[in-house]
């Protein structure tokens with residue numbers, strides 16, 4: 001049980017770009033419910049996420065991956081332990097400060113995209129800008145620029161349902177990045193996509209991560225995308241069991257254009 | 263974010279239509295039933311409206327409404343004329359008399375006897391003839407609706423339409439002859455008896471012999487006289503009841519409100535409209551919010567404050583309120599308009615529209631409240647749940 005945390009110091013930090021630490025978790029615990037029905041989702045998690053790295057979180061279903069990124073993203077309160085994100089501790093923030101912090105610094109990518117169906121994709125992408133108080137025209141301009149960067153510059157006035165799954169996920173990525181957050185959390189970003197599309201989405205994420213000095217935490221079941229990780233953290237039963245170096249650098253170095261194949 | 267809130271309403275068009283329909287139903291039923299109620303109630307004082315000019319009505323203190331006739335001593339007229347501030351006072355006879363038609367049938371009619379000298383309180387408009395024609399021997403004026411319905415003669419051929427009473431026809435009132443000299447256009451009244459105008463002196467001859475025949479005294483106040491104050495002065499110095507025209511109308515309406523089941527019936531219809539509208543709207547709006555919880559959660563996770571979400575939901579509620587209200591009163595107005603040629607009472611007043619609007623706002627706020635509670639308690643962490 002406690003042995004899991006001893007794995008952390010063994011992490012080869014050389015595999016990461018070795019910059020400052022964006023997220024630092026120590027002995028983080030989270031239990032859902034109380035009494036007989038209580039589920040200990042996090043049993044003492046230690047993990048660091050470095051600035052500019054892509055950390056993948058893998059493990060069997062129910063091991064606590066989603067719970068952990070929820071805590072890191074500040075949408076779920078931890079029960080115990082320490083956790084600082086970009087130097088701030090959610091536990092010391094009031095709820096509205098936490099909301100503002102998320103709006104400024106965190107980007108989200110979901111398995112189900114969660115795009116608002118009646119908004120055009122440009123409007124969808126402009127939402128984080130609006131949340132942060134940008135005027136509508138500025139927000140729309142930023143959204144269109146971002147969509148151009150993810151290769152959807154021609155589709156800005158389409159509604160999400162007219163796009164393919166991969167395109168929708170690219171819209172979601174544009175939305176997650178448009179306000180230039182410093183931390184991106186992605187829960188199973190490729191599991192609703194076919195293999196080739198999933199690869200392309202990961203390439204895109206990799207690319208923007210290196211371009212924007214962004215820390216990415218990607219939860220996934222999909223072994224085929226492990227190659228995009230700088231480091232891979234394996235979770236089981238509420239613990240981090242092992243952290244290994246990924247081959248993300250090579251992929252990044254090869255350039256995103258090289259491709260889909262493994 | 264506001265535009266976004268409005269566009270989100272269209273996420274599910276069917277549900278949006280349902281919400282709007284709920285609001286529309288409520289505002290339509292409330293204004294439509296309300297308008298019929300107000301229409302019916304304003305018919306109760308049709309006779310006061312039709313009497314036109316007089317500022318003040320004086321009557322026996324026990325009188326409760328316009329058709330409640332409790333005649334006063336003939337001397338009352340002079341006593342009222344003696345009250346300072348009274349510029350002019352005329353007698354008015356009002357009573358229900360049995361009229362014998364020339365086919366031998368009887369019909370109860372509202373007989374109004376106008377001051378012989380001035381013909382004060384006469385019909386508001388004439389279809390045929392002139393009010394002054396009442397000065398001719400045995401003259402009566404009959405209202406147009408009465409003339410063509412209850413007072414009409416039997417069809418000349420079997421199965422044909424009845425023949426309306428017309429100028430020159432005669433009738434018998436309490437064994438005395440009446441000759442129709444004119445047809446008047448009256449406001450439809452609550453009781454559907456025909457109205458027959460004649461002079462005060464002739465009316466007292468038509469009426470069964472009674473000691474007292476003076477039903478009302480119609481008073482015009484002197485220039486610049488305060489009507490309320492004059493009413494008080496009249497009742498103090500004569501012991502009679504004196505009301506301004508509006509007070510008497512109101513008293514009449516209140517009599518019907520308090521002594522008939524009409525308000526209860528309409529009240530139930532209106533409440534039902536309100537409750538059903540509220541249920542539909544509340545249910546649909548809440549279910550709409552539930553459907554959108556994933557998006558609202560996403561917005562919350564992405565940093566939208568509770569205050570902004572609250573504003574968005576309120577805006578959504580207000581927008582369905584406005585659209586539903588507009589459609590509802592539009593439908594009610596259309597209904598009223600399409601019924602305008604019929605005997606149906608329908609009177610849409612701004613007060614009614616205001617009440618319906620308030621009801622709709624209440625409905626939408628109740629609906630929004632449920633949703634707001636849900637969204638405030640929403641954990642943004644749900645966004646990661648499948």
Ligand SMILES: Nc1ncnc2c1ncn2[C@@H]1O[C@H](COP(=O)(O)OP(=O)(O)OP(=O)(O)O)[C@@H](O)[C@H]1O
Pocket residue numbers: 032033039040041059060061062063064065066067068
């Ligand atoms: N809101 C909740 N209430 C109660 N239990 C929960 C809740 N959310 C998660 N759990 C439980 O906590 C444990 C960890 O859940 P979590 O969603 O973090 O797992 P996961 O690793 O993301 O799984 P998956 O790969 O299936 O998405 C599971 O046993 C789950 O059933």
Ligand SMILES: [Mg+2]
Pocket residue numbers: 065066067187
């Ligand atoms: Mg999960």
